[in-house]
Amino acid sequence: MPYVEPFTEDVLKHMEFKKLPKCRSDSDIIVAEYDFDLKVYRLHIREEQAMPWFKRNTTLECEYEKIVRDIKSNKVDDSFRVLYRRILTQDFLVPPDVHYALVHCAVVNGKDKRVIQSDGIAFVQDYDGRSSEELPEEIEEHPKPSVIIFGIDSMSRINLRRTMQKTFRYVQQPGWYTLQGLNKVGDNTLPNLLAMLTGYSDEDTNKICDVFVPGCLDRLPFIWKHFKDQNYTTAMAEDSMNISTFNYMKPGFMEQPVDYYLRPLLMAMKKTFNESQFYDQNLCLGRHLTFAYLWDYAKQFIQRFIQTAKPMFGLFWTNSFSHxxxxxxxxxxxxxxxxxxxxxxxxxFNRSIVILTSDHGMRFGYLRQISTGYLEERMPMLYIYLPPWFRRKYPRLVGNLVENRNRLSSTFDIYMTLQHLLQLNSTKNADIQPMSATCPTCQSLLYRLPVNRTCEQAGITEKWCTCRPRVTVTMEPYATPMAAAIIQQMNDGLVMKNLSDLCANFTLNHIIYMDHIIELNRKATDDDSEQYYVIEFSTKPNIGMFEITFSWIHRTATLNMDLNEISRLNVYAPDSECVSDPISKKFCMCKNAIRTPN
Structure with a gap:
């Protein structure tokens, strides 16, 4: 994998150094406080924050609505119900069965009532009496470390260093370890997180069930189920409801997947409150950044259980800023x-193993279209923090992780690492069960990876592999016939999907580059063998920018490619509204959306 310089002039001149938006200028009137002695939440009303709205003869009246998942809905994960609405008194003790609430404060003058502030609040309540048992004194020897995964969508290690320099410096501290050879295994978020959390590829999950059918996701062997079986308290949350990993064009979970699940509250807030834009995105929800609701929930979860006997597993994934x-x-x-x-x-960080990672780098836009964008897209960041007690107790495992810094790894290996953390008494990778169903040669990152590891051994297909050298052949006479054959297959694909009435046929506009992938154990001049290439090209109508890895036999002019693995490098939402299939959306130019060239 070649080194990519983050701070080149062509990238820096396209960066906008915007400041964080402030969603509201006023302060919260209602705040939630947890009483660790009584083990109960209080809602405190800060009347002084409502003073700007007070006039003569006015009073402040606050209410709360209990929010629950609507389990009777056909789309449980996208639904909520208001169970009841009640008046709030000062320092109200929240009932233990209230996990989400919408709160409203109004100034009242006789029959006049004006709502001045509304918000959403999540409560990390006890689900069972054992959740808050105190931690044993011998924390140093605790056999089960808590495991918390923080994810930033679409973030390569290179772009983290470029755009989040303070975060990058933070993860250079002692105890943090980076895996610079992490290579993604699928196009977008879902296949990479399925590999990380189930050990299955997107294709192999289809052998279990269809993820587009309600109830399928509940059947998949997500890693949090294994943690739950080992007596962990579990949590999961994402901050962008429109593009959530398990809900974008999918039905989500019919059963609540983990103990603590933020989605019902955010769905209620999204349907009740207005969103506001920043960077052309809806980043504010209710009174605060959606990101803040997500990380405040993570903070509550950590504060509630970090000093308790049961270890924690949490997955907190942000895509609002980075996608x-x-x-x-x-x-x-x-x-x-x-x-x-x-x-x-x-x-x-005293007790827990913390993983900061991503699913992939930028898949479209300016960064993806420059020459190094191919690498950034395929190389997500991965940083792993090991607490001091773990480093003392398992020095050999720590040494292996250090050795793996510059070796090829994949999201399937992260799955095996999570399994390993539940089986720290294992002595070799083969002891860890179950292994990844899709990649039986994948392994825990706490065991030493082979220095000569291949993409195939790491569960990475040719399309996404960044390990092989490439030679640019854009100007070779065979480049244009290859591009024409690819475009013909794209047009044939529209016919096979019965989309040719809706989607326009493509014609070649321009070959941006074509690279020959060199297989080191085979001569590049062998006309009878399959040769691999990567091509980036633009098409008409409108302008579609595509990239595809394909194979070609020169003697017979035989093309082999997977239409589903075509990457669309520019934004395509305005061009593809006439189709709903996520794969077809990438390469459909709707006839009713064709723009007349200037």
Whole structure:
């Protein structure tokens, strides 16, 4: 994998150094406080914050609505119900069965009532009496470390260093280890997180069930089920409801997947409150950044259980800032580090293994279209923190992780690592069960990876592999016939999917580059063998920018490619509204959306 310089002039001149938006200028009137002695939440009304709205003869009246998942809905994960609405008194003790609430405060003058502030609040309540048992004194020898995964969508290690320099410096501290050879295994978030959390590829999960059918996701062997079986308290949350990993064009979970699950509250807030834009994205929800609701939930979860007997497993995934624009994460950098410092103060890093990772780098837009974008897309960041007691107790495993810094790894290996953390008495990788169903040669990152490991051994297909050298052949006479054959297959694919009435046929506009992938054990001049290439090209109508890895036999002019693995490098939402299939959306130019060239 070649080194990519993050701070080249062509990238820096396209960066916008915007500051973090302030969603509201006023302060919260209602705040939630947890009483660790009584083991109960209080809702405190800060009347002084409502003073700007007070006039003569006015009073302040606050209410709360109990929010629950609507289990009777056909789309449980996208639904909620208001169970009841009640008046709030000062320092109200929240009932233990209230996990989500919408709160409203109004100034009242006779029959006049004006709502001045509304918000959403999550409560990390006890589900069972054992959740808050005190931690044993011998924390140093605790056999089960808590495991917390923080994810930033679409973040390569290179772009983290470029746009989130304070976060990058934070993870250079002692105890943090980076895996610079992490290679993604699928196009977008879902296949990479399925590999990380189930050990299955997107294709292999289809052998179990269809993820587009309600109830399928509940059947998949997610890693949090294994942690739950080992007596862990589990949590999961994402911050962007429109593009959530398990809900974008999918039905989500019919059963609540983990003990603590933020989605019902965010769905209620999204449907009740207005969103506001920043960087052309809806980043504010209710009174605060959606990101803040997510990380405040993580903070509550950590504070509630870090000093208890049961270990924690948590997955907290943010995509609100990083998904659309490669530079918008710059605005988040300082706040991100502030949260990490709060977690540090709460004791998270004394007991827990913390993983900071991503699914992939930028898949479209300017960063993806430059020459190094191919590598950035395929190389997500991965940082693993090991607490002091773990480093003392398992020095051999730590040494292996250090050795693996510059060796090829994949998201399937992260799955095996999570399994390993539940089986720390194992002495070799083969002891860890179950292994990845899709990649039986994948292994825990706490065991030493082979220095000559191949993409195939890491569960990475030719399309996504970054390990082989490439030679540019854009100007070779065979480049244009290859591009024409690819475009013909794209047009044939529209016919096979019965989309040719809706989607226009493609014609070649321009070959941006074509590279020959060199297989080191085979001569490049062998006309009878399959040769691999990567091509980036643009098409008409409109302008579609595509990339595909394909094979070609020169003697017979035989093309072999997978239409599903075509990468669309520019934004395609305006062009593809006439189709709903996520694969077809990537390469459909709707006839009713064709723009007349200037």
């Amino acid at each position: 659309e624009f490669f530079d918008s994460s710059y605005a988040l950098d300082e706040l991100f580090v502030e949260y990490f410092k709060q977690f540090e103060g709460d004791g998270l």
